[in-house]
Amino acid sequence: MRFRCIGCNRPxxxxxxxxxxxxxxxxxxxxxxxxxxxPVAPASLVAVIKAREELPHLDHLVGRSHFTSPLKERFAEQLTSLGATWMKDCEQCLEDGTYQSQLDREVSEWRRSRVTSLSTPCGHES
Incomplete structure (x- = not known):
């Protein structure tokens, strides 16, 4: 595969x-x-940068995962220098509960995936 996700390295x-x-x-x-x-950025991000509009949160650009790479770090730094922030650092997201809602969704999805993977001793559906 020629392309990979900058956030988690999936093909x-x-x-x-x-x-x-x-x-x-x-x-x-x-x-x-x-x-x-x-990096290969979506056209919408390129348009926002050219128009000097407010950037989406880094969570929605480089993703939320424990995977790190020099390219991911470098690109996140470039986006931060243009004004992008993580949801956890956004006052509005903290005040209006958007960040907490995102965390709650992620925990719920993680729990569902754990229940599925623990459904049989080998972790596979029978």
């Missing part, structure tokens, strides 16, 4: 021959080209 099945819109399960919408070691 992305895209040939780069047509337009593409995808959000990885980790939340990332930015991918990278393994051959060139460069």
């Amino acid at each position: 992305i099945d895209w040939t780069s021959e047509e337009s593409f819109c995808y959000t990885c399960p980790c939340g990332a919408t930015i991918f990278y080209d393994e051959e060139k070691d460069t």
Whole structure:
């Protein structure tokens, strides 16, 4: 696979021959080209940057996972220098409960996935 998620390193099945819109399960919408070691940002992000509008939260750009890489860190730093923030650092998200709602959804999804994986001794559905 030529493209991978910048947030969690999952392979992305895209040939780069047509337009593409995808959000990885980790939340990332930015991918990278393994051959060139460069990020591939969605057109909407490029448009927001050019228009100097408020950027989406980093959670929605580089995703939320424990995976780290020099490219992910570098790109997150570049986005931060342009004004992007993590939801956990956003006063509005903290005040209006958006961040807590996101955490609650993630915990709920994690619990559902744990129940499924523990359904049989080997972790597979029978």
